[in-house]
Amino acid sequence: MNSPVLPRDDSSSRPAIEIADPTTPHVSVLDLGVTRGDGIFETIMVTRGDAPAIDAHLARFASSAALLDLPEPDPAVWREAVALAMSSHPTVDVLAVKLVLTRGVEGTGVPTAWALAMPTKDFSADRETGIRVVALDRGYRHDVAQTSPWLLQGAKTLSYAINSAALREAGRRGADDVIFTSSDGFVLEAPTASVLLRHGDRILTPPTEHGILHGTTQRRAFEFFAARGYVTRALPVTRIDLERADAVWLASSIRQAVPVVELDGRPLQHDLELTRALNAHLSLRDRD
Known part of the structure; x- marks a missing residue:
């Protein structure tokens, strides 16, 4: 693993970016990102040295x-x-560069930031064989982003305890992943992925107005489907829509598009050839 790359405030007298020794401490135990999960992150996939x-x-x-x-x-x-993290890491087939920004040490008003490059897990088997998923209630209505913006739905924060707990619950139920639903019955997203559905010639995804993340991979998947003549829409999706779909995928930057082959113990339809074509598009054009 390469050394973390630490961005600094441009107003500082120090260099804008420093290469840090990964064997020494860097984040304070008083940092609010550590003590309260008060921060954000992104993970960028790099293939063959390119992060388009x-x-x-x-x-x-x-x-x-x-x-x-x-x-x-x-x-x-x-x-x-990002460029420095990429160039500092030994060559691998697929690299993930994680960006982190926290509120910093409590009381200082100075944020903490770093970028870290690391090899990723190989998800090629999941893309071929698919995954088993359970639907779990997130506990919020679909309009929570409008009614309660302080709950930060739609932000990619460091507070992942709930997502991790949901994945552990999926494991207890014999599944690999989770699709969150709202308390009033709408499909939302997975803990680390967007949800895509095919109904005939339509490709659907839940709208971001329902308090979910803007999906970078989902948007590129829509480009692929539109080029093939599908109608792509961000529309409210119900549990019945999910169960009756001709295909369901979880789409994320690292895993790309993974077909869902089982929902709550019941098999779902899936299209292996379409999935392969979609992932070829994501790999060759939009390798993130």
């Missing part, structure tokens, strides 16, 4: 920062940090 989806990730990074009232990330500094 960086624009979408930096835009979402900035959106998350705004929702948490964090300082606006300087895209030039973060681009440089």
Whole structure:
């Protein structure tokens, strides 16, 4: 694993970016990102030294920062940090560069930030054989982002305890992953992925107005489907829509598009050839 790359405030007398020794401590035990999960992150996939989806990730990074009232990330500094993290890491087939921004040590008003490059797990088997999923109630109505914006739905925060607990619950139920639903019956997202459904010639995904993340991979998947003549829409999706779909995928930057072959113990239809074509598109055009 390479050394963390630490962006610094441009107003500082120190260099804008420093390479840090990974064997020494860097984050204070008083940092609010550690003690309260008060921070944001993005993970960028790099294939063959190329990260062409960086624009979408930096835009979402900035959106998350705004929702948490964090300082606006300087895209030039973060681009440089990503490039340096990539170049500092030994060559591997697929690399993930994680960007982190926290509120910093409590009381200082100075944020903490770093970028870290690391090899990723190989998800090629999941893309071929599919995964088993359970639907779990997130506990919020579908309009929570409008009624209660302080709950930060739609921000990619470091507070992943709930997502991790949901994945452990999926494991207890004999499944691999989770699709969250709202308390009033609408499909939302997975803990680390967007949900895509095919109904005939229509490809659907739940709208971000339902308090879910803007999906960088989902948007590129829509480009693929539109080029093949499918109608793509972000529309409210119900549990019945999910069960009756001709195909369901979980789409994320690292795993790409993984077909869902089982929902709550019941088999779902899936299209292996379409999945292969979709992932070929994501790998060759939009490798994030």
